[in-house]
Amino acid sequence: MVEITTPDTLLTPHQGQFLAHWLSLEGSAEATLSRAIASARVDLNPHQVDAALFALHSPLSQGVILADEVGLGKTIEASLVIAQRWAQRRRRVLLVVPATLRKQWVQELWEKFTLPALILEARSFNQARKDGVANPFDRDDAVIICSYEFAARKRAEVHAIPWHLVVFDEAHKLRNVYKGNKTASTLRDALLGAPKIMLTATPLQNSLMELYGLVSVIDPYFFGSEMAFRTRYAQARVADEALTDLRQRLRPMVRRTLRRQVQEEGGIRFTSRYSLTEDFRPTDEEQALYRQ
Numbered sequence: 106m107v108e109i110t111t112p113d114t115l116l117t118p119h120q121g122q123f124l125a126h127w128l129s130l131e132g133s134a135e136a137t138l139s140r141a142i143a144s145a146r147v148d149l150n151p152h153q154v155d156a157a158l159f160a161l162h163s164p165l166s167q168g169v170i171l172a173d174e175v176g177l178g179k180t181i182e183a184s185l186v187i188a189q190r191w192a193q194r195r196r197r198v199l200l201v202v203p204a205t206l207r208k209q210w211v212q213e214l215w216e217k218f219t220l221p222a223l224i225l226e227a228r229s230f231n232q233a234r235k236d237g238v239a240n241p242f243d244r245d246d247a248v249i250i251c252s253y254e255f256a257a258r259k260r261a262e263v264h265a266i267p268w269h270l271v272v273f274d275e276a277h278k279l280r281n282v283y284k285g286n287k288t289a290s291t292l293r294d295a296l297l298g299a300p301k302i303m304l305t306a307t308p309l310q311n312s313l314m315e316l317y318g319l320v321s322v323i324d325p326y327f328f329g330s331e332m333a334f335r336t337r338y339a340q341a342r343v344a345d346e347a348l349t350d351l352r353q354r355l356r357p358m359v360r361r362t363l364r365r366q367v368q369e370e371g372g373i374r375f376t377s378r379y380s381l382t383e384d385f386r387p388t389d390e391e392q393a394l395y396r397q
Contacts, residue, residue, distance in 0.1 A: 147217040149185075151370070152362045153178050157185035159360045160302055168301030168323040170276070172308045172361040179304040180213055183272050186302060187248060188218045195269035196245040199299075201292065202274040204252040210274070214248060223247040226255055242266050253278055257288045260295040268299040276303035279322050280315035283331050293322045308359070313339045313351075320358065327358070 152173070160169045160182070173179050187198055200222070202210055207224050214220040223229075225241055233241035240262045242249055256263055273279065282289035301323050309315040317334045320327050328334045338351050387395065 146219075147181060149181065150178065150367065152367055153182050153185065156182040156360050156362070157189070160186050161189065167298070168271075168303065168358075170303045170305065170308060170319055170323070170359045172305055172359060174362065174364045175306045177362055177364065177367060179306070180210075180274070181217070183274075183302050183304055184214060184218050184220070187214070187270065187272065188220060190270050191220060191248075197266060197269045198248045199242070199256075199263070199266070199268050199271045199296075200248055200250040200274065201253055201256050201271065202250060203278075204254070206274060207250050207252065210250050221247040222250050225249055225251045230255075230259070240265055253288055253292070256295070257291040260291050263292075264295040268296065270302065271296050271299045272302045272304065273322075274304045276305040276319060276322075277307050277310075277315070279303075280309065280318040282322055283314060283318045289318070289322070293325070297325070308361075316355075320355075323358070328354075 156171050156173065156179075160171065171179050171182055173182070190196070190198060200210055207226075211222040211224060214222045223244070230241050242259070242262050243266055251259075279286075279289040279292065282293055303319060303323065305319070308319055314331075314335070317328055317331065317339070338347055
């Protein structure tokens with residue numbers, strides 16, 4: 106058996122075999138993801154695993170947009186990728202979420218994937234500073250969770266960290282970055298170059314320019330200039346060839362699964378809901394009371 110040596114230590118054959126096995130898993134998304142799946146305390150659906158593999162396999166190392174419809178488990182998909190990075194000991198992970206969802210993310214990561222998470226807000230940040238921590242974002246023993254507004258206010262500290270992964274939940278909050286939205290522009294610049302996952306069920310609502318904005322947060326040069334995108338894709342009348350071209354260009358970056366697709370595959374049985382319109386007319390007594 107070959108012994109593996111380092112400048113300071115001599116590994117035993119058992120340690121060398123373990124190290125060789127770990128290194129062989131490092132380059133395989135399926136193998137490393139299998140470790141995350143094995144440790145998960147949640148029933149996974151095929152589309153969620155596919156989405157996580159899509160994020161891991163993407164040739165665009167700067168990130169992807171996971172845009173499944175509401176209720177299909179984008180949180181689980183992102184958590185799978187976080188767990189995989191954690192297993193690879195790439196543990197500088199930042200989660201930027203609406204303030205109301207911070208505690209929910211902490212709970213989800215711990216209960217379903219046993220991943221520790223820390224919420225950074227003004228109080229905990231200032232306390233860490235008082236305790237002598239130069240940059241409270243600089244830690245790899247927990248997933249860092251903060252709000253959009255707090256991350257933008259602490260842009261210098263956020264920018265200083267070589268993040269292994271940044272996840273934006275409700276990422277449509279950034280789609281107006283091309284209009285000069287202050288928070289969106291600040292976060293784009295502070296996290297330029299960091300690998301990203303953007304979670305949103307509504308990547309666009311009113312204009313294709315919103316899709317341009319989201320993509321530019323991941324890669325400002327993906328579509329070129331704003332004017333070039335407008336001319337090619339966002340005119341009042343867009344040729345079918347241009348839309349086909351847009352879909353092809355987005356394919357390696359955007360993944361969207363619809364509820365009907367999951368239902369057809371039998372992955373999730375959604376509760377059937379029907380809307381009924383009821384007519385409530387006040388009685389004469391109720392009308393008299395209203396007038397009084």
